[in-house]
Amino acid sequence: MxxxxxxxxxxxxxxxxxxxxxxxxxxxxxxxxxxxxxxxxxxxxxxxxxxxxxxxxxxxxxxxxxPGSLNPITFVFQDFALLPWRTVAGNVALVLEDRPLAAAERREMVAGALARMGLADFADAYPKQLSGGMRQRVGLARALVVRPxxxxxxxxxxxxxxxxxxxxxxxxxxxxxxxxxxxxxxxxxxxxxxxxxxxxxxxxxxxxxxxxxxxxxxxxxxxxxxxxxxxxxxxxxxxxxxxxxxxxxxxxxxx
Amino acid sequence: MAEPVPFRGGGFQPRARRLVAVATLAVLVAGWSLASRAGWVSPIALPPPEEVATALVRLARSGELARHLAASLSRLVSGFALGAGAGVVVGLAIGLVSLARSAGMPVIAALFPIPKIALLPLFVVWFGIGEASKVATIAFGAFFPMAVATYGGVDGVDRTLIRMAQSFGLPTLSIVRKVVLPGALPAMLSGTRIAAAIAIILIVAAEMIGANEGIGAFILAAGNLMQTDQLVAGVVVLSVLGLTVSGLIGAAESVLLRWRR
Missing domain, CATH: 3.40.50.300 (P-loop containing nucleotide triphosphate hydrolases)
Known part of the structure; x- marks a missing residue:
């Protein structure tokens, strides 16, 4: 493409x-x-x-x-654009929730993307608790999870x-x-x-x-x-x- | 010769200390009691707090308090639910849809400043002397602050978050539910506070104009009979009611806005 x-x-x-x-x-x-x-x-x-x-x-x-790309053209934002009311895992899951995926598959994809960016231990943290670098890693994990x-x-x-x-x-x-x-x-x-x-x-x-x-x-x-x-x-x-x-x-x- | 740099910082950070709060209220009540007992204030003008307390206990025992409170609360809850619910819906529409914004803003600007109690006579003509006219007055009063707070909150939602959601292909309904509503929630909760305060003012005023039951009617009747102990007892009930409502909203805030801490 x-x-x-x-x-x-x-x-x-x-x-x-x-x-x-x-x-x-x-x-x-x-x-x-x-x-x-x-x-x-x-x-x-x-x-x-x-x-x-x-x-x-x-x-x-x-x-x-x-094939398998959920969102072929995917943004990574300067100011991260994370929802402050969602946890790290919740922010990544957000972009999968409206896709026809089984809950287990979705969880697996989120966990995979978080692990890929070294965020596995931060899944339940809120963006506010993270450093700027970690926040952008969440932004990258969110971009990865839709297989751009x-x-x-x-x-x-x-x-x-x-x-x-x-x-x-x-x-x-x-x-x-x-x-x-x-x-x-x-x-x-x-x-x-x-x-x-x-x-x-x-x-x-x-x-x-x-x-x-x-x-x-x-x-x-x-x-x-x-x-x-x-x-x-x-x-x-x-x-x-x-x-x-x-x-x-x-x-x-x-x- | 060395001198320490003079300290110029500090201050401007008032803290609420619980003990002082309790002590202040205690001192006020004690002063009131003393003034009554020393004869500085006539007991007809302002009965001592002990008598007010006795009156309250008596009212509670006889079931009269429960009867009036139930009447007021049922009007308050139904009127507030109707008005605030409609306010959220209209506020969301104004915050999201150009047509609703263009049509809704001037209407709100024109109707918001009307003291809603002035409309009670009109509502009595429309809905009769019964419950409906009072509920409508409260609903009308709660509607405007809620609508204004909601569209203000929606306007305040960070647009980059909305663009982000769009860029990941989220459907509009999901964007409203998962981005716009949670983003507007803090403003909506402060709107709830204002709407609830207005609703309490209106219920008392409405009951004073035309009701046999309810805290407002009770206070008015007590005043007409010069039963100032009962009158002040009714006012104390209103204070407790206001505190309870504000406490409930505070509790809702601390649960719903946990992410802000």
């Missing part, structure tokens, strides 16, 4: 946010989207996930979802402190390498982009366009935090982005 963005454009009122964005995400491929703040990265992701209607162009699914084909990740590590982010990044690279999910990873952190992505879309400031595409061929599994080649790639992207970021920074909010 491929996820395709076809000439997507969007705006709010008189404000153009996205303009003429086209790209595709092939099976098992991770595409990172980076750009200055306000360039419409998150809007693009919501359009790809069917949460927002674009003004122009469309998001397409090519081919069929892999494409993960849409909206700055999933941005709400975490630097050390926790490093730990979660290791979990995430492990997960993506093992499960062969495809993914769109929106971030403003170039280090994260070069760690995870095979292709990086560099966007211009508002209205966001694709400014350049950077390819990194090396498999995710072999990449590490202190890698010189990746650092060079991130540096090169930053050079090309710097002017845009400066301009975006100086923009008036109501411009």
């Amino acid at each position: 491929r996820l395709v963005a076809e000439r997507i454009g969007h705006g709010y009122g008189a404000l153009d946010v996205l303009s003429d964005i086209s790209f595709s995400v092939a099976d098992g491929e991770i595409v990172a989207v980076v750009g200055p703040s306000g360039c419409g990265k998150s809007t693009l992701l919501r359009i790809l996930g069917g949460l927002e209607r674009p003004r122009a162009g469309r998001a397409l699914i090519e081919g069929t979802a892999p 084909a494409v993960l849409l990740m909206d700055e999933p590590l941005s709400a975490l402190d630097a050390q926790t982010r490093e730990l979660l990044m290791d979990d995430l690279t492990g997960l993506l390498a093992a499960e062969r999910f495809a993914g769109v990873y929106v971030t403003h952190n170039l280090g994260e982009a070069v760690r995870l992505a095979r292709r990086i879309l560099v966007m211009s400031r508002r209205p966001g366009r694709v400014r350049s595409v950077v390819e990194i061929a090396r498999p995710i599994a072999g990449r590490s935090a202190g890698d010189a080649e990746l650092a060079a790639a991130a540096q090169a992207i930053w050079e090309s982005l710097r002017e845009e970021a400066v301009a975006a920074d100086r923009e008036l909010a109501d411009g």
Whole structure:
């Protein structure tokens, strides 16, 4: 299954946010989207996930979802989006409750996803009791349990402190390498982009366009935090982005 | 020469101490008793607390208290259930559906400020002098705060949680049941508090206007006969009733909102 963005454009009122964005995400491929703040990265992701209607162009699914996939296009949210009144297990179970599954099977799937993210001991805890990193692991477990084909990740590590982010990044690279999910990873952190992505879309400031595409061929599994080649790639992207970021920074909010 | 940095923090953290609460009430009652016995207040204006207590015991023994309380409670419970129930339904509709919001908001804005007791005569014309007119007044009074609290609560539900539920393909009914309602529950419970307080005010007022039974009617009758001990006993019953209702809602809050602690 491929996820395709076809000439997507969007705006709010008189404000153009996205303009003429086209790209595709092939099976098992991770595409990172980076750009200055306000360039419409998150809007693009919501359009790809069917949460927002674009003004122009469309998001397409090519081919069929892999068998057994309950929710082929699945989000991971920046602020985790956990229900505070449900336990960890309850939050993961939420997304299975309206599916035609036997109770025993559902319990097994929830337990499996929790175990996969190292949350087995926290099943009965409430989100409030967990650290930010653990909360996002719940978000990832919830995404895993519906057996997605494409993960849409909206700055999933941005709400975490630097050390926790490093730990979660290791979990995430492990997960993506093992499960062969495809993914769109929106971030403003170039280090994260070069760690995870095979292709990086560099966007211009508002209205966001694709400014350049950077390819990194090396498999995710072999990449590490202190890698010189990746650092060079991130540096090169930053050079090309710097002017845009400066301009975006100086923009008036109501411009 | 070294000096400690002067302390400038602290304060602004009042704590409720149980002992002080009990002692304050005890001192008030003792002062009341003393004032009566010393003859500072005429026993006709305000009987001493002992007499009020005796009157209460007498009323309880004779079954009169139970009779009036039962009449008030049955009106209160049915009126509140009707009004608050309708308020939740209408509040949910206003919080979720554009048409209901556009139609409901101006109606609520226009009717909320009316003192509901002013409508009792109208309800008597519509429903007769019996129970229905009083129940309708209470229901009407409880409806508005409940509806306003409910749609306020629904408006306050974190939209990212709703988008999350949509992104996992949850059906609308499940989103309302599992995301919107629990998210609005804290606001709905504070609405329940206000609605219950209004319902108690209205029941007493309604019973004073037209009823033979009920705490309001009892207080009015006692006043007409200058039986101030019975009158104050009735007021004490109202205080206990209010405390009980507020305690029940508090208990419901601590069970239903356990996740907030």
